[in-house]
Amino acid sequence: MKLALLAEQAAGERRVAATPETVKKLIGLGADVAVEAGAGAGASIDDAAYAAAGAGIGTRAQTIADADILLGVAGPAPDSLAGVKQGAWLVAGLNPSGERARVDAYAALGIEALAMEWMPRITRAQSMDILSSQANLAGYKAVLDAAAEYGRAFPMMMTAAGTISAARVFVMGVGVAGLQAIATARRLGAQVSATDVRSATKEQIQSLGAKPVFVEKVAGIEGEGAGGYAGEMSAEYQAAQAELVSAHIAKQDIVITTALIPGRPAPRLVSDAQVASMRPGSVIVDLAVEQGGNVEGAVAGEVVVRHGVKIVGHRNVPSRLAADASALFARNLFNFLSAYWDKDAGRPVLPADDEVGEAIRLTRNGQVVNPRLAD
Template identity: 40%
Template sequence: MIVGIVKEPEEESRVAMLPEAVKTLKSWNVEVMVETGAGKKAFADDALYQESGAEIVDRSTLLQKVDIVCGIQALSIAEIRSMGPKSVLMGQFNALYNPELTHFLIHESRTAFSMELVPRTTRAQSMDVLSSMATVVGYKAVLMAANLLPRFFPMFMTAAGTITPSRVLILGAGVAGLQAIATAKRLGATVFAFDVRQAAKEEVMSLGAKFVEVEGATDDKSAGGYAVEQNEDFIHRQKEAIHEQATKADVVITTAQIPGKKAPLLIEERTVLAMKPGAVVIDLAASSGGNCALTQADQTVSINGVSIVGVGNLAAQLPQDASKMYGKNYLNFLKLIIKEGQMNLNFEDDIVSGTCVCHEGKPVNSRITQMINN
């Protein structure tokens, strides 16, 4: 059996697995092929993969010969057609929001696993690429804000007087939000955080931040840790509370997203116009519409002296550790479907079935099936 690691598109600096993962696969009696230059941007050159036991090949050879193709970004339709008919495709394809690709995989009788579909359960935590990458993004967002902010994060007592600490507001206390809180606190800021989930309050306070509480939120424990849509009365009170906090903040980092829907609008235009000149907004939900009314995806704009950053693929800015984490998630998942050096797809396993877009052209994940039927 052969596992292949492909080189990502030009704009992506991560790689699905680093050389250390190759050693693990080899210990499972699995052969590994790596596309030439796949790990270069993550500071893993071809020689390191070869030392770990991988064979370095061109893209065409890899796609035709391997049993499992491992990547991050989706391959093109032409490349998928060039793969062996029984080979398995793995990556992070956003299958629920990329119907063209999903329909193609089904029409071509392919078997594909999309890693963002990994169930958000305790057993699957070690395979959850969304949580891993959210950790990277939350950390990096704070560093980006610190670079843009025209003042210090921590308090300084100097001969020239005392510099008060910056005030940071984190909207959404999921994995990315909690990492942002921890990083901002380490940098010495005063941190406030908001989340509609009451369960987040204890986690926020344990990191030393102050929880901004708005009563009356709908909290769906079955939503896998994500926020859920709220009623109009709560949304109005939420916006007023956020407006009050944001206008006092030096930095606002927004992380709120609802799977399958446009990101909730948390920062209105009036709020931006009332914020301090020099303040910074880092919108981590930019790709799904943005939490800020004035966010522009993949761009930084200045409105009335406030910098608004519409973050794109922020995880790619820390390619070495992001790739390390991604690869570990991959290995933990591959352990479920590789037994004694051979592929063994057990769809009775909820993680295997939950992550599978389709098997030999038949939809497997229940949400994919619903999407196809609609």
């Protein structure tokens, strides 16, 4: 069974879908691993390290030829997969909702596309969840990016020349990224508060030493979404939250927004008027900028200034920590492949009725088969 590691083609993508550590483990399962030359360069992994782990190094065409499984971070361009074997698996983050035409092209190629970001949030799949592993690093990096743009110190400092007040950091959206942002800002000495539409996160916020900011006594909250994600809010809750947040955000030095709803544009959390209420020199980091943004005025790939406030909209934040992000992503993929490895077949086998398979399988036998992509 041949497994191929592809070099990423997307602009700015520095991650890689397998590391020498996971290559060695895959070979231990019985796979032959081929690595496209230069695949790990962005994550500071050279070809010699893959070769030392037992992989073969070659061109893209050589890597793809006769491969049973293709590994990638992002979905490769279909026209770059010339010569791919019929029925081969493509295991990567495929952005199915945003790249539907590309999914159709994968079906036309006859490959079985498996979207790892649609991994169900169930206990046995936690170690395979690329969204969680990458969001953890994104939350950490968001705080560092905020600190780099902020013209003041984070911790309170008592000096002979006087006292410097601690920075006030407000985290909006307390999923994996938000929790890591809270923890990181606290470690840097900031005074941290946070909010979310899911009431269950209140105790998590408090456990990290931050102050929860929640709307109380409002009926019709629908924030508890499926699979641990946030859902839609009622109109009454939205109005109450906007009023509460407006009063709170005006007092903050740094705001980090992380809110996403799967399959929908990112919810708008911070208006232009709220940006204007912050003091000049404040910083907002919008981690949802590539899905439309939580912050009015945020621009994907840019740091813009509005009303004297910097709004940071870096794309692909996990890739800004490429080495660690690659290590975690690669382990997610290995955990998935090893969990379904059939020793008799000498390859992973994903049963048709398996909950994980049903969730992540996009194409099979030339057809788009995932119900979430039904027209």
